[in-house]
Amino acid sequence: MLVLRSSPPSPFGRKVKIAAALLGLADRITIEIADTTDPNDSLRRQNPLGKIPALVLEDGMVLFDSRVILEYLDLLAGGGRIIPAALGPRMAALRLQALADGLMDAALLQVYEMRFRNEGERSTAWTANQAGKVERVLAHLESEPPSATGTLGVGEIAVACALGYLDLRFEGRWRAGHPRLVAFLDAFAARVPAYEATRVKP
Incomplete structure (x- = not known):
């Protein structure tokens, strides 16, 4: 499973959730709440910027920010779905x-x-x-x-x-x-x- 570190009010995290739903990938993503203000939250080890959203891939690699994550999800869904190729x-x-x-x-x-x-x-x-x-x-x-x-x-x-x-x-x-x-x-x-x-x- 992919793991999305985010927070419900985050508009950037919401972008990822909506994109995943449109691409039919929502069931492949587990959402884990992240606290950007907590120095003990593992988010800061996953993303040195300490920002959300961050997507933890199955091989442990972490993608950020939302633009990079959306490009990854588009490619995972076959490409050209939410980001045109032309x-x-x-x-x-x-x-x-x-x-x-x-x-x-x-x-x-x-x-x-x-x-x-x-x-x-x-x-x-x-x-x-x-x-x-x-x-x-x-x-x-x-x-x-x-x-x-x-x-x-x-x-x-x-x-x-x-x-x-x-x-x-x-x-x-x-x-x-x-x-x-x-x-x-x-x-x-x-x-x-x-x-x-x-x-x-x-």
């Missing part, structure tokens, strides 16, 4: 994934600023910079929304997980100004049961 579609899929991953990073950094810094140590300018990244990516995706009606790939999976994380940590405030993205997420969730199955309630 150059143009492949670059488009990876570009969309990069945008969504960047959105998740910026959202996470805002959460971490509040969670791990005392009030007097927090930087409003730094937090605003991260919020600006989120706003720009949302505006870009609203103008060029992904489609949930065709083949679902790494880009669509990543966008869905990014929007889900904004629902979880930022009370879904993004929804008011982005109706096309709301429509995309509704359609994605309707097509992919794993989306609801991996949802963490606020």
Whole structure:
């Protein structure tokens, strides 16, 4: 069995779980909770960065981060399933994934600023910079929304997980100004049961 080290709220771990479900590989993966703040958690030996998700292969090799794990799962499922083989579609899929991953990073950094810094140590300018990244990516995706009606790939999976994380940590405030993205997420969730199955309630 493959072992996924992750945490339920992690949008990057959610990417892996949804991808595994779409690829028919979910039953080959055991999920083990990891605590990134615990120096005694074996995660830090499995991934020197101490970050999740990390996928422990049957031979003991550990893969990280989510982009590498998704590429591995795609190849394990035969290749070209969620990451196209052809150059143009492949670059488009990876570009969309990069945008969504960047959105998740910026959202996470805002959460971490509040969670791990005392009030007097927090930087409003730094937090605003991260919020600006989120706003720009949302505006870009609203103008060029992904489609949930065709083949679902790494880009669509990543966008869905990014929007889900904004629902979880930022009370879904993004929804008011982005109706096309709301429509995309509704359609994605309707097509992919794993989306609801991996949802963490606020």
